[in-house]
Amino acid sequence: MISPLDTTNPNCRMGDNTLCGTQGQDNCDLSRCPTRLSTVKTQLETFLSSHATQARYGLAFFPATESGSSTAAESCRSFSQLTVPPPTVDEATRLQLSADAVLQAIRNVPTPAGSTPLGDTLEMLVQQTPLGTSAASAGDAVVIISDGLPNCNANNPNDGSQPALCRCTALSCMGALARLGCLDLDAPSALMSNLRARGVRTYVMPLGNEVAMGEGPQVFQSLAEAGGTLRPCPNGTNAECGASYVCNPSTRLCSGPSLLPGELDRVLAP
Structure with missing residues (x-):
């Protein structure tokens, strides 16, 4: 990052x-x-400064890996709890305090390192937050910002001995990374689809050139589809979708991810 x-x-x-x-x-x-990290900080500071009391904000980081960790297991470690839990009431002071806590945590985040345990992180969010569980949850959303492709599934049915199925996201998918290094699209997509069925949208914003090449565009498009958040192109033009992406004239939805850098305001759109 x-x-x-x-x-x-x-x-x-x-x-x-x-x-x-x-x-x-x-x-x-x-x-x-x-950098990717400075871009995230800048965009979230701008967004939260303008919309601090418009939603109940929480925050989770991934991976839970310190710079210098070397083993495959360490690089895939995920947090067991939210860094900032969302408030439970829509009182302006509480909402402001929560937004401030998110901003402070982002400003103080240590240098990120490691892989992309997206499935485990989404599972933790589902278990520790009331996403989509009541009438008060209407409008709930999850925003994922990542510069890596999802991996770290120790139970991935594919491994490095099957390169076409593994779709390796690491330098090598052998040894300890035989399964952990393989693309893990199914697990996070299933969790996002379940959230969508409960009325929760999941947005994905990729960062960096690497996730815009190779497997990246299709992976982030698949995640956006699972989360129900493909970008709209109501006029049916590719220009509405940004460089490198196209508009499907039948669905009037863009290819690619849910959000491009600078589009966080879309999360609060009706």
Whole structure:
């Protein structure tokens, strides 16, 4: 998350032409080369500053991995509880305090490292929050912001010995990563579909060039479909969908993820 948001930005190159923020390199100059983490912080600060009392906000980070962790199990560890639980009442002071707590947690987040245990994190959210469980839950939504493809499923039916089925998300899907490194699309999609059946929308926002290449676009589109949050293109034009994405003229929905950077306001749209 501390590597550049846009790896093609020439301001993100060091003197030896390597990317800033990558292993062994200095941190990026955020004024000239925004990183994935700085982009998340900026966008959430802007969003929460404008909409602090319009919803009950909670926060969960993933993975629960400290920089320097080396084993496959450590890189896939997920938190067992929310970093900031959402308030239980719609009182303005409580809502403001919750939004402030989310902002403070985001500002203080340690350097993220590790894999993408999305399935386990969604399972934790379902267990620890009242998402879609009552009339008061109308309008509930989950927003996932990630610079990686979902993996870390120890029970993944596929493994690295079946490359076409594994769809490896790591440098290698052998040994300890034989299953953990394989793409885990089914588990989070099932959880998102169940939430959708309860009236809860799940939005996904990918960050970084890597998730816009290879498996990335289709994976994030599948997650958006499961969450019921594909972006609309009411006029039937590709221009409404942004660069690299197209409008389906039959459904009037865009290909790609639920949200592009800068589109968080869509979460609160009717």
